[in-house]
Amino acid sequence: MNIMNIPPDRVAATVVPKMTARNVDVFYGAKQAVKNVSIDFSRENVTAFIGPSGCGKSSFLRCFNRMNDTIAGARVSGEIRLDGNDIYGSDMDVVQLRARVGMVFQKPNPFPKSIFENIAYGPRIHGLAQSKADMEVIVESALRRAGLWDEVKDRLHESGTALSGGQQQRLCIARTIAVDPEVILMDEPCSALDPIATAKIEELIDDLRGRYAIVIVTHNMQQAARVSQRTAFFHLGSMVEYGETSMIFTNPVQARTKDYITGRYG
Amino acid sequence: MVETTAHTVKSFDDDIAQLRSIISRMGGLCEAQIAAAVDALVTRNVEAAARVVAEDKRIDVLEAEAEALAVRIIALRAPLAGDLREIVAALKIAGVLERIGDYAKNIAKRAGTLALAPPIGPAVIVPEMARVVISMIKDVLDAFVDRDVALARAVCQRDRGVDDFYNSLFRSLLTFMMENPHYITPSTHLLFVAKNLERIGDHATSVGEMVHFAVTGEHIIDRPKSDDTATYFSPNQV
Numbered sequence: 001m002n003i004m005n006i007p008p009d010r011v012a013a014t015v016v017p018k019m020t021a022r023n024v025d026v027f028y029g030a031k032q033a034v035k036n037v038s039i040d041f042s043r044e045n046v047t048a049f050i051g052p053s054g055c056g057k058s059s060f061l062r063c064f065n066r067m068n069d070t071i072a073g074a075r076v077s078g079e080i081r082l083d084g085n086d087i088y089g090s091d092m093d094v095v096q097l098r099a100r101v102g103m104v105f106q107k108p109n110p111f112p113k114s115i116f117e118n119i120a121y122g123p124r125i126h127g128l129a130q131s132k133a134d135m136e137v138i139v140e141s142a143l144r145r146a147g148l149w150d151e152v153k154d155r156l157h158e159s160g161t162a163l164s165g166g167q168q169q170r171l172c173i174a175r176t177i178a179v180d181p182e183v184i185l186m187d188e189p190c191s192a193l194d195p196i197a198t199a200k201i202e203e204l205i206d207d208l209r210g211r212y213a214i215v216i217v218t219h220n221m222q223q224a225a226r227v228s229q230r231t232a233f234f235h236l237g238s239m240v241e242y243g244e245t246s247m248i249f250t251n252p253v254q255a256r257t258k259d260y261i262t263g264r265y266g
Numbered sequence: 267m268v269e270t271t272a273h274t275v276k277s278f279d280d281d282i283a284q285l286r287s288i289i290s291r292m293g294g295l296c297e298a299q300i301a302a303a304v305d306a307l308v309t310r311n312v313e314a315a316a317r318v319v320a321e322d323k324r325i326d327v328l329e330a331e332a333e334a335l336a337v338r339i340i341a342l343r344a345p346l347a348g349d350l351r352e353i354v355a356a357l358k359i360a361g362v363l364e365r366i367g368d369y370a371k372n373i374a375k376r377a378g379t380l381a382l383a384p385p386i387g388p389a390v391i392v393p394e395m396a397r398v399v400i401s402m403i404k405d406v407l408d409a410f411v412d413r414d415v416a417l418a419r420a421v422c423q424r425d426r427g428v429d430d431f432y433n434s435l436f437r438s439l440l441t442f443m444m445e446n447p448h449y450i451t452p453s454t455h456l457l458f459v460a461k462n463l464e465r466i467g468d469h470a471t472s473v474g475e476m477v478h479f480a481v482t483g484e485h486i487i488d489r490p491k492s493d494d495t496a497t498y499f500s501p502n503q504v
Binding site: 221222225249250251252258259261262263264265 | 271272273274275278343344345346347348349350351483484
């Protein structure tokens with residue numbers, strides 16, 4: 001089933017959404033980057049955002065943990081809720097929000113600290129570990145879930161920046177997981193990685209599905225097709241089409257979606 | 267409903283055009299082979315029949331080309347949506363046309379045998395039946411190349427006419443054989459010829475269904491089927 005610009009709860013009616021966005025607009029000064037977009041995310045499905053550069057998909061993604069707050073002149077309107085609570089409400093602690101809604105970026109950006117400290121930093125500032133032993137458990141478990149433990153367990157005190165690009169990106173995912181988030185936003189997480197490292201990240205995304213609500217922005221349509229269950233196509237700031245990934249890539253409804261995914265755009 | 271916009275990468279369009287051209291050429295060869303085989307049968311021309319048998323190899327070669335090209339496009343272009351459905355359809359259609367070529371070859375072989383036996387009356391229905399299946403192949407491949415769903419559907423509807431021809435020939439041949447038992451051998455060959463044409467009609471119909479799916483992404487639901495000879499001798503009738 002394909003639907004257009006209507007809430008996706010009809011697509012996954014049995015699932016309670018983790019995050020909901022309704023009528024979201026994003027402006028950078030006078031320019032409108034995102035136009036009236038509504039969508040739901042759940043733990044059960046990985047959601048992919050695809051679309052040409054400048055279509056608003058990254059701007060929209062950054063609304064979900066208020067990363068747009070850090071950009072001068074950016075303004076977000078509409079409503080975004082996490083478990084029913086308005087994340088733009090006056091009682092929302094942005095630091096807490098970003099622990100619950102983690103983000104992984106295009107370029108791996110480990111802290112210039114040890115592998116252990118890269119993971120331990122978040123849990124420490126959020127007070128998640130009562131003792132050194134607690135912290136060791138958290139670090140090991142995050143590295144295991146990110147599929148990195150076996151590769152780094154003997155070198156936890158080496159610098160995170162000494163790892164390969166793919167390992168660094170998994171370290172960043174482990175760092176995000178360490179604070180036990182509920183939602184993970186990924187902005188082009190594999191565009192700087194080779195195909196093997198990319199495959200490992202994709203396998204990791206599949207492993208993490210069900211535990212976290214995952215949203216991924218990608219320019220690689222094959223990647224969107226491989227990792228997601230729901231796909232949203234953005235063009236010129238609007239969400240043109242949203243639906244089951246298998247339908248979007250085999251039989252999209254909208255002509256603009258079809259032209260884009262078949263390489264006929266523009 | 268031809269694609270109005272070209273691919274940004276133009277060589278992708280060239281690949282698809284080449285694949286369509288191979289399919290069209292296969293279809294043209296199939297039409298010619300059926301016509302030549304039936305002509306050899308009617309004119310009792312053993313040499314012409316032998317030529318049809320030899321020509322079948324050209325269809326096989328084109329099928330291998332279509333398969334290699336389709337696999338290459340899938341591997342190198344990663345086609346999606348309508349493009350993917352069209353390339354998968356082309357791959358399947360190439361297989362079906364190769365099979366149709368085999369049926370034409372089989373008709374030619376039987377034409378060679380029938381030329382050595384006394385002529386039998388009911389054979390006159392075969393050229394008419396062949397004309398219908400040839401036009402079905404031509405139209406269904408035009409529908410494929412032009413992405414014409416209406417034409418593809420119309421071809422599927424025409425299969426009923428082919429089945430009617432076959433049912434009618436089946437009955438007349440049964441009567442003919444009962445009246446002239448020493449004509450059973452040529453009559454059986456002729457029955458197989460008609461069955462081959464009837465199968466070609468079924469294949470053209472399935473190509474019509476493939477075209478429908480390639481263009482719309484949806485399957486045609488109910489398919490007309492009126493070859494009733496399989497149930498002709500039901501327990502109630504015997």
